[in-house]
Amino acid sequence: MSLARTRTTIPEDARREGVLAALIAHLVRAAGRSAGALAEWQRQVGSVVTWRGWATIIGATLAFAVGYGLGWVELISIGWGLLIIGVLASAWLLGRGASSVELSLPVSRVVVGEPATARLVAANPGRRRWGGVKLELPVGRRIMEWVLPAIPRGGSFDRSFRVPTERRGIVRVGPTRTVRADPLGLMRREIVWSQVSELRVHPRTIAISALSSGFIRDLEGSPTRDLTASDIAFHALREYLPGDDRRFIHWKSSAKTGTFMVRQFEETRRSRLMVVLDLDAEAYVDEAEFELAVSAAASVGARAIRDARTVSFIVSGSPGPGASAMRELPTVSRDRLLDALCVIERTERASVLAEVARAAADELPGVSLAFLVTGTARGVPSLRAAASKLPPGVETIAVQCSPEGEATARTVAGLTVLGIGYLEDLRAMLARSASVA
Template structure:
């Protein structure tokens, strides 16, 4: 074989091998496509045929098999009758029932007890007539069912559904779907038209007075509206009065006006407020006490956020075998009032919750600069654990314990430096804090 022949033969063999590889690759791809199509078809069939339908199909196949095998005309007639029944049920699945369905939630957040509604708008494209299709809307654990009426062309189905908001929580609404099914229940075909939306049912809160207690003067704090003669946040110039520190005389302005002028400053203060909500079920006599405690803690946290104070909202963590301090506390987001209340929608008592003194100790170790702490719990929690929790906080922290007893008598007492409020209504907390602010 010459060099020329070699150069001619090798490309021909390469072409054959390349063609074979392409054929094999396309065959594998076609096989995968066929498998995917079969899988999709199988899933579609499984999603359409109900358990009753599968039983009827199996009965028809068995009757025809035995009937033709043994020559039993009765079984053959029964088998074909069941087959015709399945074929007739399939006719009910034709069509979608609507061109578009929109789920509208006017407000994603409501307060417990407030009315809330979801709106469904169904329309058909091109003005085609639709109707007679079942419409389902999951609302929490229940399903709202309606039948789309046979509306004239160009008109839409528009209806509002009431959402129960008797209890705090997050209610999943949707997805809206239409269902086509035969009267016997052999076939069922669902069309999903919308995503699932969440409705946050916030705990009830009351507006309380500004939390003026627990402030610590600090040069690295936040400027306030209170004026002082010495600080770092400059406010204005004023005339010198006897007793002013001469170090703060502004000589250039004094030379221009001919009168001694001194600098005036805004006082800067530091205040980190901590709200600790007890999640131990043993601290509450019933669910109503816990709901009142959640509302009380939420009211304090919301007011602190409104006042732009540095606030940490802490709840009991989970006890673990690895060490109680690792999971003794959890912080809820406080970047905004809505974020805090959204998180409180999901807070519940837990059997594995860490005891209140251990939560307070973990908070003291994790949160620096706390100057005012609220311990919110139930009446089943005695005074001793409250005092123990208060002693776990750093010295100088003003601590207020709030014990919640629905419809109970409002009380206020001080025990060994610990202020204990007993409230029966949220309005009691507002009144007690306002009274404390006036006394301070």
């Protein structure tokens, strides 16, 4: 049995349609590439030609069109004059100049008010002297400018300058760019030399006493720096003192030293500390109150991180359907927390403090000590309402911030309310509370 080989014949019309479709696809791709190249050319030209340059180009074009069309020699002369001026302005931008402009920021984090400097170095390895170029450097919201002097071959321009740190936040430094422009301002060519560097300005914090309140003694908890005579986290050996439990005498070490030696342990505790920073703009009289509140909350959070406590730092979220009333900041390290606090701002769209406390109680189990940090416009009834949203047994301390105000401490229906005018007031009051406890 043999199989017959068949041959399929493509109709001529179908073949023409296929060729036409391929040609159209090719033309569309070519048009796309041309449009992209034209857009890039327009972007580059637009970044070089100023509005004065465009006015010159349009004026020359109109002068040529009208002059040659009507035979006006005067307009033709004006057109050629404008064209020559445009060509000379373009020639003014030729050359690249320095082969390197380096921007260095020695530190990436400072505390608000601390001095911070950056360094700018422009080098000229060319064969001839180079200078007269304007150097621009954005620093925060302002732009610093220098006119580079004549730099000889192998020379450099070295300049250090101060970075503003008067306010908490992130200061962006850079990019560094050299600017060439003709005397008439028709053309302007910028060359970017460096990336943007960021300086994080942390809120001011103060060292406070260890937060001993709100701890729950638990053998399954984490070891602390407090030493005790009985626990499971071994710390060291020390000499026996009257009153020590003889069950913890280490007999091998005692035999070697000839003195009774007893085991010393690190006390294990388990608890979650929560710091809630109120971002509601209506809770603060002015910006100074809010900055003091940020510093107070940051001080408590930094101390809890240092003590290796389980800490949750909560700020107000946005109200509305589908949005959470709270937002948790990272607390894996002190720097990560302070980095996040650099960009925290009060807002009129923040959830009220009671809703924030309710959301935190639902999402964060095991809280034993809570700090509610806010301003003086948040009254005691609002603070009590927020404290009532927390689970029973949670020790709650409300901190009201009033810059340069009098330090106060009171207890209202089981809620401790501290009023501070300075960060030092917070340290003194917490130390007093720890001594009483």
